[in-house]
Amino acid sequence: MSVVAFVVLAFMLTAYVMLDGYDLGVATVTPLVARDEDERRTCMRAIGPFWNGNEVWLVAAGGALFALFPLAYASAFSGFYLPLMMVLWLLMGRGIAIELREHFPSTLWHQFWDALFALSSVLLILLFGVALGNLIRGVPLDTHQYFNGTLGFLLNPYALLCGLFAVAALALHGTVFLMLRTEGPVAARSSAVARPLAIAATALFVGVTVATAVMRGSPGVPVYILAGLSFVALGALMRSVWRGAATEAFALSSVWIALMMAVAAGTIFPYLVPAYPSGSGGISIFTAAPSVTALASALTATIVGLVAVCIYSAYVWRKLAGKVR
Amino acid sequence: MDAVAVDRMQFAFTIMFHYLFPITTMGLAPFVAWYTWRASRSAEESLTKAAAFWTNIFTVNFAIGVGSGIPMEFQFGTNWAAFSAKAGGVVGQPLAMEGVYAFFLESVFLGVLFYARRARPGGLAVAGAVAVWLGSWLSGFFIVATDAWMQHPVGYAIATGGNIEMASLSAVLLSPFAWWQFLHVICGALVAGGFIVAGIGAYYVLSSREERLGPDFVRAGVVIATIFSLLAIFPTGDRNSANVTEYQPVKLAAMEGLFESKNGAPLAIIGMPDVAHRKLIDPVVVPDVLSFLAYGNFRAGVHGLTSYATALWPPVELTYYAYHVMVGLGTIFAAAGAVASLLLFRRRLFKTRIVLWCLMLLMPFPYIANEAGWMTTEVGRQPWIVYGLMRTAEAASPNVAAGETIFTLIGFLGMYFLLGVLFLYLTLREIGKGPSEVHA
Numbered sequence: 150m151s152v153v154a155f156v157v158l159a160f161m162l163t164a165y166v167m168l169d170g171y172d173l174g175v176a177t178v179t180p181l182v183a184r185d186e187d188e189r190r191t192c193m194r195a196i197g198p199f200w201n202g203n204e205v206w207l208v209a210a211g212g213a214l215f216a217l218f219p220l221a222y223a224s225a226f227s228g229f230y231l232p233l234m235m236v237l238w239l240l241m242g243r244g245i246a247i248e249l250r251e252h253f254p255s256t257l258w259h260q261f262w263d264a265l266f267a268l269s270s271v272l273l274i275l276l277f278g279v280a281l282g283n284l285i286r287g288v289p290l291d292t293h294q295y296f297n298g299t300l301g302f303l304l305n306p307y308a309l310l311c312g313l314f315a316v317a318a319l320a321l322h323g324t325v326f327l328m329l330r331t332e333g334p335v336a337a338r339s340s341a342v343a344r345p346l347a348i349a350a351t352a353l354f355v356g357v358t359v360a361t362a363v364m365r366g367s368p369g370v371p372v373y374i375l376a377g378l379s380f381v382a383l384g385a386l387m388r389s390v391w392r393g394a395a396t397e398a399f400a401l402s403s404v405w406i407a408l409m410m411a412v413a414a415g416t417i418f419p420y421l422v423p424a425y426p427s428g429s430g431g432i433s434i435f436t437a438a439p440s441v442t443a444l445a446s447a448l449t450a451t452i453v454g455l456v457a458v459c460i461y462s463a464y465v466w467r468k469l470a471g472k473v474r
Numbered sequence: 475m476d477a478v479a480v481d482r483m484q485f486a487f488t489i490m491f492h493y494l495f496p497i498t499t500m501g502l503a504p505f506v507a508w509y510t511w512r513a514s515r516s517a518e519e520s521l522t523k524a525a526a527f528w529t530n531i532f533t534v535n536f537a538i539g540v541g542s543g544i545p546m547e548f549q550f551g552t553n554w555a556a557f558s559a560k561a562g563g564v565v566g567q568p569l570a571m572e573g574v575y576a577f578f579l580e581s582v583f584l585g586v587l588f589y590a591r592r593a594r595p596g597g598l599a600v601a602g603a604v605a606v607w608l609g610s611w612l613s614g615f616f617i618v619a620t621d622a623w624m625q626h627p628v629g630y631a632i633a634t635g636g637n638i639e640m641a642s643l644s645a646v647l648l649s650p651f652a653w654w655q656f657l658h659v660i661c662g663a664l665v666a667g668g669f670i671v672a673g674i675g676a677y678y679v680l681s682s683r684e685e686r687l688g689p690d691f692v693r694a695g696v697v698i699a700t701i702f703s704l705l706a707i708f709p710t711g712d713r714n715s716a717n718v719t720e721y722q723p724v725k726l727a728a729m730e731g732l733f734e735s736k737n738g739a740p741l742a743i744i745g746m747p748d749v750a751h752r753k754l755i756d757p758v759v760v761p762d763v764l765s766f767l768a769y770g771n772f773r774a775g776v777h778g779l780t781s782y783a784t785a786l787w788p789p790v791e792l793t794y795y796a797y798h799v800m801v802g803l804g805t806i807f808a809a810a811g812a813v814a815s816l817l818l819f820r821r822r823l824f825k826t827r828i829v830l831w832c833l834m835l836l837m838p839f840p841y842i843a844n845e846a847g848w849m850t851t852e853v854g855r856q857p858w859i860v861y862g863l864m865r866t867a868e869a870a871s872p873n874v875a876a877g878e879t880i881f882t883l884i885g886f887l888g889m890y891f892l893l894g895v896l897f898l899y900l901t902l903r904e905i906g907k908g909p910s911e912v913h914a
Contacts (some may be wrong), residue, residue: 198585201540204563205581209573211547216570219562219637226551226558227871233552234545234882238889241541245893248537252900270478295555295873439563439631443640447567450643454574465582468598 150444151434154217155418157451161213163410165206166277166319167403172200173321176243176270177316178346179263182327182338186256189263193247194473195330200247202462204240214421216447218369218437220294221421228288228296228422229280232303236276242269271316278315282308285361285416289427294422294432307360313355318409321346322402325386328395332472336395343390343398351383354409365416372415477876478867481553484883486852488545490845491890495539497844499532499659501667503607505694506532510587510603514595520686520909522594527909528671531901532606533588538897540581542890547573553794557859557869561637564630568646572616580609603764614663615656622652624860625851626721651721654713655851655860662847663708665807666840668699672814672903673837676830684908689824692833698816700811706804708897712767718854719768722861725854728790729797730764731757739764739776744798749790752780755877788856796849803843808834 183189208399215222226233246266250259288296327339327466346409358376362368386401415424423431438444506528513521547569550558558566583605595603623630629645630638672695678688708791719724727733731742733752742833743763745757762772769776779787810832817823823830859866904912 198589201537202578202582202585204540205573205577208544208547209570209579211551212566212570212573214566215547215550215558215562216566219566220559222562222566223555223559223871226548227553227555227874230552230871230874230878233548234885237545238885240544241889241893244537244541245896248534249896249900252534252904275558291873293872295871297873313532386687426749439637439639442630443563446640446643447563450567450571451574454571454578458574458578462578462582465586468586 150441150448152419154418154438154448155414155421155434157455158210158213158217159410159414160343161206161210161455163208163407165203166390167322167406167412168203168206168321169200170274170406171323171326171399172196172203173243173270173274173320174265174321174440175327176323177274177320178324178327178339178342180267181342182324182335184334184338186259188335189259190251191331191335191473193250194326195327197247197473198350198469199466201244204244207240213447213451216451217444218421218432218434221432221437221438223421224290224294224296224432225284228298229283229303230298230301232276232280232298236273237454239269239273239276242371243273273318274319275312278312279303279308281315281365281413282311285311286364287423287429287431288425290422290431294436307364310353310357310360314350314357316348317346317350317353318406320404321350321386322399325390325395325398325402329392329399330471330473340390347387347390351387352384354383361416368416372412374417375415379405379412382408475876475880477874477879478870480876480879480883481870481874482733482866482881483559484553485549486881487883487890488542488549488886491886492539492542492546492589493845493848494841495535495542495728496614496667497663497841498535498612498670499539500663501665501840502528502532502535502670503603503610504664504698505667505671506587507600507603507607508694510595511600514597517711520868523774523912524690525595525599527904527912529587529603530904530912533584534897534901534904536580536584538893541565542893545886553871553874554859554869555871555873557864560636560864560869561624561638561860563633564623564627564646567640567643568616568620568623572613572620576609576612576616580606580608580613583609611660614659615652618656618659619647619649619652621851621905622649622655625655625855626651626717627860627863634826638860651717654710654717658706658710658714658847661702661710662840662844664702665699666844668695668697668702668811669807669833669836669840671695672699673834676833677905678892678908679824680827680830682836684910687909692823692830693818696811696814696823696833698805703804703807703811709809711804715767717758722854724779724782724786725776725788725793726768727777727782728788728793728854729792729850730776731790732776732778733780735775735778735781737765737775738762738773739768739778739803741767742798747794748792793854794852796846796853800843800846800850803839803846807836807840807843817880 179189179192183192183363242265246262250262260357286307288294290297321343324339324343328336328343337366382401382405386398386405389398389401420431421434508586509521509525509528513525527693549716587602587606628649629642631641633639671691675688675691675695678684679692680884731745731747731754732739738761740759740761742754743758745754748755765774765776766772768774812825814829816834817826855861857865859869
């Protein structure tokens, strides 16, 4: 039962990274692919109807962690106190930038919100990458399973490498999304930017993979298979980027992200909050879960709701698909 | 500084700022649906503009509501880790369900509604508006259910380690405490929504603008505001008081400023509590009425604060004033609504400028009443975080220093101040331009 709960949680976080990942990625590359006022508006309109629903995956995953593994929620959220508060402020900045941009017809007004949109999105990706890196690396849990994640501890080379990699990977993801959703100069520049981004993401991906293997030791056969598959997916993604096949590239980019999240989840399993240094235990899915009946009730409610969400989201995406102008 | 005190200050500030926006979205959602539906069935261009106008105002409120709402969910973990670890098995679940069942619905379909608003609304836009409405109310329900459980815990079991766990989800979600509280919250939101729509309409009528839509807004707003300000008093307000009387008698005593137990307890209309001397200063009271309201019997005995240890008292002044502000304003809303409805029925409202002025000036007050109502509920729950099971003093994160929270509190203060100024500026600008110049 706890394993199912772990999988559900990993699924929700993966959905968040895949979906809001392209919103954040689009914001990151907008300064590179859009040259004027209209083109920047086109980029924002590409994610316009979706970003809010995408962001909910993070909120829902937070809620699910709270319900399914209260101890891990309590420890991780209080331990990552300041970084999480920064995430909150940046999420607000990003959302407000999208919503308020169109409310006032002034170039300076637009420039301000465009800059905030790009900056808060890049920093969000960086923070998420650093957070994930630190989860894989482990955190200094005390005897009561709490920790105080100071920035001095959290900003270590490994986590920063993860953060940089996250920026490159999601920027690429956002770029192929723009190839899919836009036409004209924005789409052309996106195709051009995607190539160096893909190369940078590949280099950083190799770096992160090697660093993780050195730090965590052998993670077991399933994780090796998933890691291998993620390299295959990245290879196929590069091929479609070079051929300019937008739909295929976005699908492959999504698969690649899902596989990487699966590798990350497989690496820390069965822990939710591994202790630092690695190998010294942590908060596992067995210690953090409530009783079987409580878990079953929370899990049922979550899964039924998620199935409905997937169905109507798919319907809405089909309705709103196509190029923006 | 005491970490728990700072955590409470941060939670109080962030929730009070946040709640301004859900009041508006829960209160305006039916109006958005109403105008979208009418626009979809009529060729009249002004109705399409009205639908776009309310969708715009709704969307800005929703965006700030979402932005300021995520910190609420996160703070349970960041600032109240001990509470989350102990009670997360119960409170986590309705919160998770809010995300999965309500928040997705609202966010996904708002995208549909917002991006469809340029043209005359079709079936998809109407479905979107109804889904957004449903989502906003469901969201409110799950949050209120979480709070109601903290007020009156049901359907739980204590596990071997001392943690509180879910024994029956249906008991938590179907708790009468939760339902009466939710219905009262919905009444409060609709009173706000009604007075906003009526107030903006009155502003257009008074300034001789929007001749088609101004009176339409006044009519729609006045009807809703009147019905729900009456329902806010009876039965929902009355039933909430009954629940408090039964399960939280100390809170009742603090709300009413009743220090001494009494048969035939008086209802204090006004008066200032003097906690040190255990009395009300300059009270205006109606004898025996509190006994009647609480127990349906003018001679019934009501326990005063002094029958409980002071350690069990909530902050008396704050609870007392919050409650009296809510009740006083609620009475004014019902009276103003009744007068406006009567004039509307006699077709004289649009000639009675003084009443239109009142409708316009009343706009901010439902927000104060809603906030005061929640203050009564939450401040009155102290010293408990989960009534009778866990004290607020034991609930904070052991690993987060007061100084850290002060830092983030300063951050929230600055950010919300800016956001509030921007919001007011943009919304007033949108209202000033009016639906006929709506930006789509």
